[in-house]
Amino acid sequence: MPISTLRSMSSNWILLYFTSRATTLSMDTGSSFQQLGMQQHLQPPRQQLSGYGKCSTTGSDPGKNPGKAAECSGGSGIEKGPVPMVCSTPCGNPYAGLVSHLRASWLSGKTRPMEYRVAQLEALGRFLDDKKQEILEATELDMGKPSFEAFFSEILLCKNELNITLNNLSHWMKDEHVDKNLVLQLDSAFIRKDPYGVVLIIAPWNYPIHLFLVPLIGAIAAGNCAIIKPSEIAKNTERLIAETLSCYLDNDCFAVVTGGVPETTRLLENKFDYIFFTGSSPVGRIVMTAAAKHLTPVTLELGGKNPCYVSDTCDVTNVARRVVWGRFFNAGQTCIAPDYLLCTIEMQEKLMPALRAAITEFFGPNPRESPDFGRIVSDKQFQRLRALLCSGRVAIGGQTDEAERYIAPTVLADVLPSDPAMQEEIFGPILPIVVIANMDEAIDFINARPRPLAVYAFSCDSKIVNQVLERTSSGGFCGNDTLMHLTLTSLPFGGIGSCGVGKYHGKFTFDTFSHHRGCLHRNMGLETLNSPRYPPYTQQKLGLLTTTFEVKRRGTCTLL
Numbered sequence: 001m002p003i004s005t006l007r008s009m010s011s012n013w014i015l016l017y018f019t020s021r022a023t024t025l026s027m028d029t030g031s032s033f034q035q036l037g038m039q040q041h042l043q044p045p046r047q048q049l050s051g052y053g054k055c056s057t058t059g060s061d062p063g064k065n066p067g068k069a070a071e072c073s074g075g076s077g078i079e080k081g082p083v084p085m086v087c088s089t090p091c092g093n094p095y096a097g098l099v100s101h102l103r104a105s106w107l108s109g110k111t112r113p114m115e116y117r118v119a120q121l122e123a124l125g126r127f128l129d130d131k132k133q134e135i136l137e138a139t140e141l142d143m144g145k146p147s148f149e150a151f152f153s154e155i156l157l158c159k160n161e162l163n164i165t166l167n168n169l170s171h172w173m174k175d176e177h178v179d180k181n182l183v184l185q186l187d188s189a190f191i192r193k194d195p196y197g198v199v200l201i202i203a204p205w206n207y208p209i210h211l212f213l214v215p216l217i218g219a220i221a222a223g224n225c226a227i228i229k230p231s232e233i234a235k236n237t238e239r240l241i242a243e244t245l246s247c248y249l250d251n252d253c254f255a256v257v258t259g260g261v262p263e264t265t266r267l268l269e270n271k272f273d274y275i276f277f278t279g280s281s282p283v284g285r286i287v288m289t290a291a292a293k294h295l296t297p298v299t300l301e302l303g304g305k306n307p308c309y310v311s312d313t314c315d316v317t318n319v320a321r322r323v324v325w326g327r328f329f330n331a332g333q334t335c336i337a338p339d340y341l342l343c344t345i346e347m348q349e350k351l352m353p354a355l356r357a358a359i360t361e362f363f364g365p366n367p368r369e370s371p372d373f374g375r376i377v378s379d380k381q382f383q384r385l386r387a388l389l390c391s392g393r394v395a396i397g398g399q400t401d402e403a404e405r406y407i408a409p410t411v412l413a414d415v416l417p418s419d420p421a422m423q424e425e426i427f428g429p430i431l432p433i434v435v436i437a438n439m440d441e442a443i444d445f446i447n448a449r450p451r452p453l454a455v456y457a458f459s460c461d462s463k464i465v466n467q468v469l470e471r472t473s474s475g476g477f478c479g480n481d482t483l484m485h486l487t488l489t490s491l492p493f494g495g496i497g498s499c500g501v502g503k504y505h506g507k508f509t510f511d512t513f514s515h516h517r518g519c520l521h522r523n524m525g526l527e528t529l530n531s532p533r534y535p536p537y538t539q540q541k542l543g544l545l546t547t548t549f550e551v552k553r554r555g556t557c558t559l560l
């Protein structure tokens with residue numbers, strides 16, 4: 001497709017986009033759209049296919065080309081000619097033009113050179129530096145995120161990912177040469193790390209910067225174009241991303257799409273080359289179903305109920321501090337937070353004063369006044385959480401304030417498996433304790449339920465920690481602490497079973513967004529070496545073929 005055609009369509013996709021947005025303002029999530037500063041983030045892509053990192057405010061006015069033919073790609077139909085603007089689905093998909101614009105940029109090859117990837121990654125670093133204060137403020141407004149926690153999770157961990165990626169990118173991008181059989185000794189066999197193409201990243205609200213940025217770092221590093229869909233529920237952060245990210249990235253290759261369920265549904269009708277979704281398991285199912293229509297590969301980072309086993313032999317004070325930190329960080333709205341404790345009745349007795357002491361030490365006598373304790377993101381989440389407080393008996397906390405969406409750090413004792421708090425992922429500042437008789441029962445309890453994103457085990461006896469590790473299955477594992485395994489970029493992070501598919505962090509993110517293309521470059525000469533595989537077939541040729549191709553078992557050579 002000639003570049004000139006591409007350019008002429010770029011003002012049309014934005015018109016379609018704008019039109020579709022205007023019609024959704026009455027939706028549930030619509031009220032936040034009106035404040036989004038559409039002119040700024042709905043700019044048409046650059047007319048030049050080069051130039052990025054600067055924020056232009058002089059995009060062409062989408063209103064100036066009304067009625068012009070729109071590109072109807074219906075997915076990847078780049079060769080199709082222009083068709084009238086009013087057409088039925090899939091032609092009328094509001095994002096089809098955007099996706100095909102990004103696809104054209106990807107096909108142009110501009111995202112492939114390492115220098116380009118480095119420049120975009122460095123621009124992401126500038127975004128984090130320049131917008132640090134705004135990020136802290138937006139996450140504070142969205143969920144009362146303490147600035148210490150926001151700095152650590154939304155900024156520091158993202159910058160670490162950037163530094164690690166920039167430090168290792170040339171190494172990761174290199175072709176990996178592999179072992180060869182006898183026939184191919186003079187040839188070159190290697191794994192090429194190919195970008196997928198145009199990828200979609202859908203992020204949740206709980207760590208609204210981290211959970212779109214870390215996947216985006218890998219998507220860029222691997223040479224892809226990307227559409228980012230931040231969560232509409234963290235509305236202040238959504239607005240910040242929508243208004244400012246385009247000022248840093250090449251707008252021909254990276255775009256932010258905002259909106260709620262209706263917008264995301266339409267977006268998912270398009271064909272992407274990879275979808276990276278972080279969110280709940282029910283929505284993960286919807287995303288995977290939409291991806292299946294196009295056979296698009298996915299990474300799904302979902303939630304789960306993470307058990308935390310505390311054995312009878314352990315340092316109770318340290319266990320309490322580490323559990324309280326992990327459970328109440330971000331007011332419990334963390335997918336790998338310890339969701340419930342499993343311990344004996346004696347240990348529950350011993351733990352309670354230690355948990356109370358840790359909560360008071362961290363958040364003072366009235367956690368509501370602590371600047372270090374967050375709030376629940378939305379009224380809907382608040383109501384859902386408040387309904388869980390009737391499980392077992394409230395041993396610590398239990399206070400709530402609807403106006404502030406405050407729920408005190410709460411510990412529920414003697415919770416039964418049939419109680420409401422044990423029916424769903426808690427995702428809030430509530431810690432139930434389920435009493436079991438011993439380690440075996442704890443392991444059976446864990447294995448009788450869907451596989452969690454993390455299993456935690458505390459014990460002074462490393463054999464017990466190792467038993468829990470050996471005999472359970474989960475996305476990740478951390479012995480004698482909570483959450484900390486996530487901070488290591490050398491460890492893959494991801495789920496298993498109903499808590500997800502795929503893994504990321506550090507090099508794993510780069511690999512997630514790279515197709516590992518198996519390549520062989522052969523030598524044109526030495527044809528005699530190739531003759532045994534050609535017809536007419538003979539027994540002698542078969543013998544030769546067997547000797548050159550056969551793989552032998554190690555350590556089974558016969559003494560002849």
Ligand SMILES: *[C@@H]1O[C@H](CO)[C@@H](O)[C@H](O)[C@H]1NC(C)=O
Pocket residue numbers: 156159160163
């Ligand atoms: C990343 O690298 C820069 C440049 O060396 C350095 O200043 C910064 O401290 C590093 N880490 C983070 C988290 O920014």
Ligand SMILES: *[C@@H]1O[C@H](CO)[C@@H](O)[C@H](O)[C@H]1NC(C)=O
Pocket residue numbers: 167168171490506507
């Ligand atoms: C990063 O690259 C260095 C060499 O430059 C290497 O030693 C290190 O293992 C790499 N790390 C990762 C995560 O690939």
Ligand SMILES: *[C@@H]1O[C@H](CO)[C@@H](O)[C@H](O)[C@H]1NC(C)=O
Pocket residue numbers: 459460461462463465466479480
């Ligand atoms: C857990 O901590 C205890 C006490 O420090 C230690 O003895 C034990 O080896 C640790 N367990 C593991 C698996 O490291």
